[in-house]
Amino acid sequence: MRNGEGMRELTYAQAIREALAEEMRRDDSVFIMGEDIGVYGGAFGVTLDLVHEFGPDKVMDTPLSEAAIIGAATGAAVLGMRPVAEVQFSDFLTIGADQLVNQAAKMRYMFGGKAKVPMVVRTPLGSGTGAAAQHSQSLETWFMHIPGLKVLAPATPYDAKGLLKSAIRDDNPVVFFEHKLLYRTKGHVPAEEYTVPIGKAAVRREGRDVTVIASSVMVLRSLAAAETLAAEGIDVEVIDLRSLRPLDTETIVNSVVETGRAVVVHEANRFAGFGGEIAATIVESEAFDFLDAPIVRLGGKDVPIPYNPVLERAAVPQEEDIVAACRRLMQESRRSGVRR
Amino acid sequence: MSNMTSLSATRATLPRERLVHMYRQMRRIRHFEEAVDRLFQQGLIWGTFHLYIGQEASAVGAVEALRPDDYITSTHRGHGHCIAKGASIPLMMAELRGKETGYCRGRGGSMHIADLDTGNLGANGIVGGGVPIAAGAALAIKKKGTDQVVMCFFGDGAMQQGAFHEAVNFASVFKLPVVFLCENNQYAMSMPVEKGLGSNDIAARAASYGIPGVSADGNDVLAVYEAAKEAVERARNGGGPTLLETRTYRLRGHSKSDANRYRTREEIEEWRRRCPIERFERWLEAQGVMAAADFEAVKAEVLREIEDAIAFAEGQPDPDPAQLADGVYA
Numbered sequence A: 001m002r003n004g005e006g007m008r009e010l011t012y013a014q015a016i017r018e019a020l021a022e023e024m025r026r027d028d029s030v031f032i033m034g035e036d037i038g039v040y041g042g043a044f045g046v047t048l049d050l051v052h053e054f055g056p057d058k059v060m061d062t063p064l065s066e067a068a069i070i071g072a073a074t075g076a077a078v079l080g081m082r083p084v085a086e087v088q089f090s091d092f093l094t095i096g097a098d099q100l101v102n103q104a105a106k107m108r109y110m111f112g113g114k115a116k117v118p119m120v121v122r123t124p125l126g127s128g129t130g131a132a133a134q135h136s137q138s139l140e141t142w143f144m145h146i147p148g149l150k151v152l153a154p155a156t157p158y159d160a161k162g163l164l165k166s167a168i169r170d171d172n173p174v175v176f177f178e179h180k181l182l183y184r185t186k187g188h189v190p191a192e193e194y195t196v197p198i199g200k201a202a203v204r205r206e207g208r209d210v211t212v213i214a215s216s217v218m219v220l221r222s223l224a225a226a227e228t229l230a231a232e233g234i235d236v237e238v239i240d241l242r243s244l245r246p247l248d249t250e251t252i253v254n255s256v257v258e259t260g261r262a263v264v265v266h267e268a269n270r271f272a273g274f275g276g277e278i279a280a281t282i283v284e285s286e287a288f289d290f291l292d293a294p295i296v297r298l299g300g301k302d303v304p305i306p307y308n309p310v311l312e313r314a315a316v317p318q319e320e321d322i323v324a325a326c327r328r329l330m331q332e333s334r335r336s337g338v339r340r
Numbered sequence B: 001m002s003n004m005t006s007l008s009a010t011r012a013t014l015p016r017e018r019l020v021h022m023y024r025q026m027r028r029i030r031h032f033e034e035a036v037d038r039l040f041q042q043g044l045i046w047g048t049f050h051l052y053i054g055q056e057a058s059a060v061g062a063v064e065a066l067r068p069d070d071y072i073t074s075t076h077r078g079h080g081h082c083i084a085k086g087a088s089i090p091l092m093m094a095e096l097r098g099k100e101t102g103y104c105r106g107r108g109g110s111m112h113i114a115d116l117d118t119g120n121l122g123a124n125g126i127v128g129g130g131v132p133i134a135a136g137a138a139l140a141i142k143k144k145g146t147d148q149v150v151m152c153f154f155g156d157g158a159m160q161q162g163a164f165h166e167a168v169n170f171a172s173v174f175k176l177p178v179v180f181l182c183e184n185n186q187y188a189m190s191m192p193v194e195k196g197l198g199s200n201d202i203a204a205r206a207a208s209y210g211i212p213g214v215s216a217d218g219n220d221v222l223a224v225y226e227a228a229k230e231a232v233e234r235a236r237n238g239g240g241p242t243l244l245e246t247r248t249y250r251l252r253g254h255s256k257s258d259a260n261r262y263r264t265r266e267e268i269e270e271w272r273r274r275c276p277i278e279r280f281e282r283w284l285e286a287q288g289v290m291a292a293a294d295f296e297a298v299k300a301e302v303l304r305e306i307e308d309a310i311a312f313a314e315g316q317p318d319p320d321p322a323q324l325a326d327g328v329y330a
């Protein structure tokens, strides 16, 4: 790898901070607000020091009021501002859910196309930190279910920055899910201006045998699983959805047409999770004729996230679960005599 | 507000044995929290927790005004309420260690400890989440026709939540037997109370719900007790809810990690000098209730109790991952 500006590495948290700063510099209507995002720098340090450059009018420490934060973002957006609201843990989206689901998402359509609601709600999801049942959920499916909302869940620092910039410039309400376990991960983030388009998945690893469809932290676990499986001669393709709504069905279907096997993996509860939507999308498409084995859905167990670290780990898919699922798929299709 | 007055008239109403009990409870909370902090540094406790150090007078004074069969709802900063209401320290320690025999079978951790046997309806990870639950518990008491009371603990930050407003209004409308106790420790995480609330006068907000509002020195355990006693009696006698503010201070960081960027060292020092335990000691000594040697003896007993609890927790079994999915439904 070459050294120099073009190849610099940032953490996921730094990449998000940079997106916020660049968009605030670029467009005076952009501002950020949330609990403890000023001098405290946010619960995960994402907005650290931004208040020093932009001041408390652009980096607003709000009262502890999720309904008002999301609702005020909605109201400000209708008047042409571009607010980026932070909700400290995505579990607290439930408190502002009326404003997001009944107000922001529906306003444009209800008003017959008269309003625009260009706002972003940034919020961390996921387990793995011992924060237990009310601070560890993955509720992205709730919001994917609502027409009018866009839902993003980046896995890399590059995408976190590029997608956040796109989200801020988008004229619709966007829920932007960050993962707590990703904040400190590092990756290449160019210094030059770029954006990542909403609605495009990325093929993170090409492979012939199984397509693993993942998002957020599960992309990292899937890539690690793919390495293990490669050593056994199983060649895994990993798709990083990045954008959950709109969903890039084309990339998914094209891949499964090639591999004939699909594993969908998410941290959110498996029951009624978005893995079901993806599996249905595959079987409703031309990929159905190419399937060599049933689609496997991996998701969180149907329990609130427990505190004990061993239980917590067991509650959501891990690398070894992805490995096991891919192995099983290969064995099943071998047994049924499929040759590719 | 003067911080050095009061600690006075109550002597007549509380026997020596209760005063010593209150002192011991404050010490148990303080040293429990110090132990939690130490175990976290040693990597024996994980996740997150919020220490109650500096606020001991609030929980102990308020719970002293309750009967054992009364209820409390608690918060993310709940260890103090839990101990004050009579929880077992070994079982709390086992929970923080994630053990099967802990209060929540290792499933809940610090933010979810509940002890229904002592009337503790649970800590809460959602700020303000306990306030409607307290109203509901008080509703059940009213329907059952018992004369129990609910003491609902929450912070200044919770007063910024819609759930708080709805629940207090609900309780007022139905004249429910609940005391809403706002522990104003000056901050909601990094948000100073005077910036997070449009009106700094917390007790005055009670008027908008048509209920009495009272403010007490939250570092004065006897002042808290007296104010709570009046509110509890009102609730027990059908007079409906009260909003009670205890003014206190969180001496430690918000949670396990906190660089204190939002406040000064001088401010923390200033409040350290108003330590509720030391203030109570001075009063107990001046009244001839306890002497320096008694304080030392209580402290030594409490420290031993906590070391025993740590050893107990260490020896407890971990949950069996095969039972992960048990217990979601009744």
Ligand SMILES: Cc1ncc(C[n+]2csc(CCOP(=O)(O)OP(=O)(O)O)c2C)c(N)n1
Binding pocket: A035, A064, A066, A088, A092, A095, B050, B076, B077, B125, B126, B127, B128, B154, B155, B156, B157, B158, B159, B185, B187, B188, B189, B250, B254
């Ligand atoms: C609904 C909700 N929003 C935000 C948080 C994150 N959070 C946890 S405690 C806290 C501050 C609470 O302040 P206060 O109610 O005054 O209680 P204190 O921590 O001071 O005891 C915040 C913002 C949360 N747990 N729940």
Ligand SMILES: [Mg+2]
Binding pocket: B155, B156, B157, B183, B184, B185, B186, B187, B188, B189
């Ligand atoms: Mg507070």
